[in-house]
Structures are given as structure tokens and as C-alpha cells.
């Protein structure tokens with residue numbers, strides 16, 4: 001059972017993100033990527049079957065979903081706490097939305113996400129770094145660990161130690177590969193890792209680390 005302060009926190013978080021997506025066009029969002037090349041390169045290197053289930057957590061309005069459909073992936077899940085963001089993807093995709101299950105849910109207090117079968121790939125770009133509270137980080141990694149199959153992959157792209165200290169007006173936790181590896185634990189092997197400078201629509205740079213892990217045991 002949720003206490004009223006928890007419900008308020010969740011509503012605040014939801015309205016923060018809904019407000020961002022409501023008042024700003026996708027192409028003007030500070031985290032907008034014209035192409036999701038670094039993610040696509042990592043996903044290609046996994047050599048997944050086109051029917052593999054790819055869960056994009058905190059998808060927002062990312063074009064990654066469109067790019068994966070163009071690559072003929074047919075079993076996608078787009079999750080976000082913001083219903084406005086997911087509605088924008090749905091509208092943009094038109095009939096291609098049949099390849100995507102949309103799940104509005106809070107990664108930190110999941111309900112519908114708890115019900116999905118384990119996935120072949122968990123993809124997160126620019127979501128984990130918003131979880132600055134230790135309990136929230138624990139909740140995020142607990143969910144990830146229950147939702148990635150044996151032999152499945154995890155891509156986490158997050159601000160690196162040179163990265164910004166805020167995004168969307170919120171404080172962030174920055175990571176290096178040792179910190180992410182530690183959180184995932186011994187059941188996940190690091191396969192690839194690189195630093196990446198992202199230039200946002202205003203031309204400002206943001207330093208990311210991209211990591212790809214494979215689950216070797218449960």
C-alpha cells in the first residue's frame with residue numbers, strides 16, 4: 001500500500017515529465033537525438049533475432065523506437081512515466097505502433113512492468129542518472145535483474161563522471177563503468193563500453209558513458 005507522501009512524490013515526478021513533453025517539441029528537448037547511432041551500434045552487435053523483446057525504459061519520445069522498427073524489430077516495449085511522451089511516439093508511428101507495447105509505469109514503483117516476461121534487451125539512455133536516491137537506485141536495479149533473461153543484454157547510457165550535474169532541472173548521479181558493473185553484480189559481464197559526447201539541440205555538449213552487458217547467470 002502506498003502512503004500519501006509516496007503518491008504525491010510520484011505525481012510530482014509524472015507531472016514534471018509530462019510538463020516537459022507537453023510544452024516542448026520533441027526536436028527541441030535537451031536530450032533529443034537526431035539519430036540514435038550509439039545505441040543502434042550496440043544493439044546490432046548483440047545479433048538479436050528480429051522477434052527478440054527489446055524493452056526501452058524511460059523511452060520519452062525517442063526516435064530509437066522508429067529506428068528499431070526500420071531495422072525490422074517487431075517486439076518492442078516502450079516504457080515511460082509520462083503518458084504524454086508515449087502518446088507522441090504512438091501518434092508518430094501510425095500503423096507501425098503494432099510493433100510496440102506501450103507501458104506507462106514508474107520504474108521505481110513498478111506495477112505493469114512487474115507483469116511483463118523477461119526481455120532479451122533492456123535499453124536505458126538518460127534515465128538511470130536521474131535516480132540520485134540510494135533506495136531508488138536499488139529499486140531500478142532490482143527491477144532490471146528480474147526482467148532480463150539469462151543470455152539477455154543490458155545497455156545503459158548515462159552521464160559519465162565528466163557529465164553535467166543537472167538535466168531537465170533535476171540533479172543527477174554520474175557513473176563510470178565500475179560503478180555500473182558493481183550495481184549489476186557478478187551475473188552480468190561487461191561486453192563493450194565507450195564515452196560519447198552528445199550535442200544537444202542548443203549545441204551544448206553532454207558527456208555520456210555507453211555500456212553493454214550480457215547476463216551470464218541468474
Ligand SMILES: C[S@@+](CC[C@H](N)C(=O)[O-])C[C@H]1O[C@@H](n2cnc3c(N)ncnc32)[C@H](O)[C@@H]1O
Nearest residue numbers: 017031058059060062080081082106107125126
Ligand atoms: C532525459 S529523458 C530521456 C528520454 C529517452 N530515453 C531519450 O533518450 O530520448 C528521461 C526520461 O525518463 C523518464 N523517466 C524519469 N523517471 C522515470 C521513472 N521513474 N519511470 C519511468 N520513466 C521515467 C522521463 O519521463 C523521460 O522520458
